[in-house]
Amino acid sequence: DAKTTQPTSMDCAEGRAANLPCNHSTISGNEYVYWYRQIHSQGPQYIIHGLKNNETNEMASLIITEDRKSSTLILPHATLRDTAVYYCIVRVAPNTNAGKSTFGDGTTLTVKP
Amino acid sequence: GAGVSQSPSNKVTEKGKDVELRCDPISGHTALYWYRQSLGQGLEFLIYFQGNSAPDKSGLPSDRFSAERTGGSVSTLTIQRTQQEDSAVYLCASSSHYDSSGANVLTFGAGSRLTVL
Numbered sequence: 014d015a016k017t018t019q020p021t022s023m024d025c026a027e028g029r030a031a032n033l034p035c036n037h038s039t040i041s042g043n044e045y046v047y048w049y050r051q052i053h054s055q056g057p058q059y060i061i062h063g064l065k066n067n068e069t070n071e072m073a074s075l076i077i078t079e080d081r082k083s084s085t086l087i088l089p090h091a092t093l094r095d096t097a098v099y100y101c102i103v104r105v106a107p108n109t110n111a112g113k114s115t116f117g118d119g120t121t122l123t124v125k126p
Numbered sequence: 127g128a129g130v131s132q133s134p135s136n137k138v139t140e141k142g143k144d145v146e147l148r149c150d151p152i153s154g155h156t157a158l159y160w161y162r163q164s165l166g167q168g169l170e171f172l173i174y175f176q177g178n179s180a181p182d183k184s185g186l187p188s189d190r191f192s193a194e195r196t197g198g199s200v201s202t203l204t205i206q207r208t209q210q211e212d213s214a215v216y217l218c219a220s221s222s223h224y225d226s227s228g229a230n231v232l233t234f235g236a237g238s239r240l241t242v243l
Contacts, residue, residue, distance in 0.1 A: 056234030113182050118168035
C-alpha cells in the first residue's frame with residue numbers, strides 16, 4: 014500500500030469548513046483513497062473513499078487532484094463533535110483482495126468554539 | 127453481530143504473563159485485521175486474515191505475538207511473556223469483499239486496552 018503524509022494537527026473554527034490535506038504521491042492506479050476518523054477512546058470510523066472523481070456523502074466531501082497524488086477531505090460546517098484524529102490511507106480497489114491497510118499518525122483536528 | 131466486538135475491554139496484567147485478546151467480527155466478513163495503538167500514536171498494523179488464505183503476519187513485532195482465526199470467524203491475539211512496552215490499545219477490524227456498497231470498508235471494534243505493570 015502507498016504511504017500517505019498528513020499534517021500533524023490543524024485547528025478550525027466551529028461552523029467553518031475544515032480542509033484536511035493528504036499527500037499520496039506513490040499511489041498506484043488500482044488504489045483508492047480512504048478517510049477514517051477516530052474520536053477519543055473509540056475505534057476509527059469510515060468517512061468516505063474515492064478513486065479519481067470527487068465524492069460527497071452526508072459526512073464530508075473528498076477532492077482528489079487530477080494526478081491523484083494528493084487529496085483533501087472537506088467537512089463543510091465543522092462542529093465541536095468533529096474534533097478527532099483523521100486518517101488518510103490508500104488501499105487497493107474494493108471487492109478485491111485488499112490486503113493490509115497501513116494507517117499513519119493522521120491529523121488531529123481541533124474544532125474551536 | 128451488528129458490529130465488531132472485542133473482549134476484554136480492559137486488561138491489566140503483570141510483566142511476564144500471557145494474555146489473550148478476542149475479536150468477534152461482523153458476521154460474514156471475510157477479512158479481519160489487528161492493529162495496535164500506543165498512547166498518542168497512530169495505528170500500527172499487526173496481522174491480516176483473509177478467508178482461508180495464509181495470514182499476513184508482517185506486522186507482528188516479535189515472536190511473542192501470535193494470532194489465529196478459527197472457522198473463519200472469531201480471532202484471538204495472544205501475547206506471551208508480556209512486557210511493559212506491550213501496553214497499548216489493540217484494535218480489531220473486519221471487512222467484506224462483497225460489501226453491497228462496494229466500499230470494502232474496515233469496521234473497527236472499540237479495542238482492548240492492555241496495561242502491563
